[in-house]
Amino acid sequence: MTHTLEEQVIGFAGICQACRIVQQIARGQSVETSCWEASLKSILQTDPPDTESVYGSLRNLTIGLETVKAQMGHRNELRDPEVTRYIVGLLSLARRLNKRADMQAMLAERISQVKRQLTHFAITDEQIQASLAAIYSDIISPLGSRIQVTGDRSLLQQPANQNRVRAILLAGIRAAILWQQVGGKRLQLIFQRSKLLTQVEQCLSTL
Template sequence: MTTREKDQAIALSALFQAAELVATLAKTGQVNQEQLTPLLDSVLILDAPNTCDIYGGEWEWSTQLQQGKQLCKKTLGNDRNSVDPDIIRYALSVLHLEAKLSKDKTMLSTVGTKLGNLVRQRDHFDSSTHANIIAAMSGLYQDTLSNLSFRIQVQGDSRFLQQGHIAEQVRAILLSGVRAAILWRQLGGRRWHFIFKRKALLHALETR
């Protein structure tokens, strides 16, 4: 296993954890805060010495992204049928959305500027999971990514999705998924790797 494959496994774990949280939130109106926090934290880490530091560090990322790591292993392995199809759909949709974003240099610049402003807001509220920060992340997503030609369709219980604070959480989590997808691409990750580098990725996911 190379360092790059390990880093790609971290990015994929974060992507699948975001996809799972969106699916659960849309259907139940509930979200696991321990799984949510490292994802939202990652959105506001704009400069890190290495990949694992974006998700808690060398000894913490595997625990913080445990749910996403397990889902990714099942999806790439022989247990794909046990994974909620919506989770796989959201993960692939986020990758597609990020690919659209990567080609829009003006929007990329806008996102970067808005993230810088968000970091300053987070420092004021001292938490990436504060309602005001989640609302700001949601607004960033609406102002930018929602205007691309491809939009992610979230399916769930309308009783929850029509609630403003839940819709904001969904968009904030999707933004964290895009953060992971950007990282995946920067590390050389491509869709075809899910087929032709599957064994190498699985090995990386099974190694701390």
């Protein structure tokens, strides 16, 4: 099945959005609620009708699209090595997950449990955050090298923030899998950078 460049940009923007939100939480910065919620909800989109539906709309990927533009643009001062490190870590973990059918089955079951919880709680409720964080800790973390999140140590030691970070990292894994499903390749980020940036600009112009 042939996928469009826009679909690939959506998937990669989802990865970048998760990474930027992790950074914002770790530093105690404010997070755009609609983007945060959309990233978390994307975890539960297991059978979307199309790629954009995973996030509801392109507007819910504003942080991600702007981060892609900064990371892949021609201005070196805008690139954030910390975000790059998170992206590389998520892509590596997603590749490992793709090789483990047993972990994928376990992941699907645990996500179904969270869907049932949502009949009683909002996606940003601390109990949902804890459930998503537990999925990341139990299924994703054991797959490979853990992603070392840097920031305000006092904030990162708080259980609620630890859960938020792990929950959004799980959203990053979901985005990485989506990106791979729509034909995203690591070499594409090097050799098709100009095309990707043009598509990102087109997406941002519609917001």
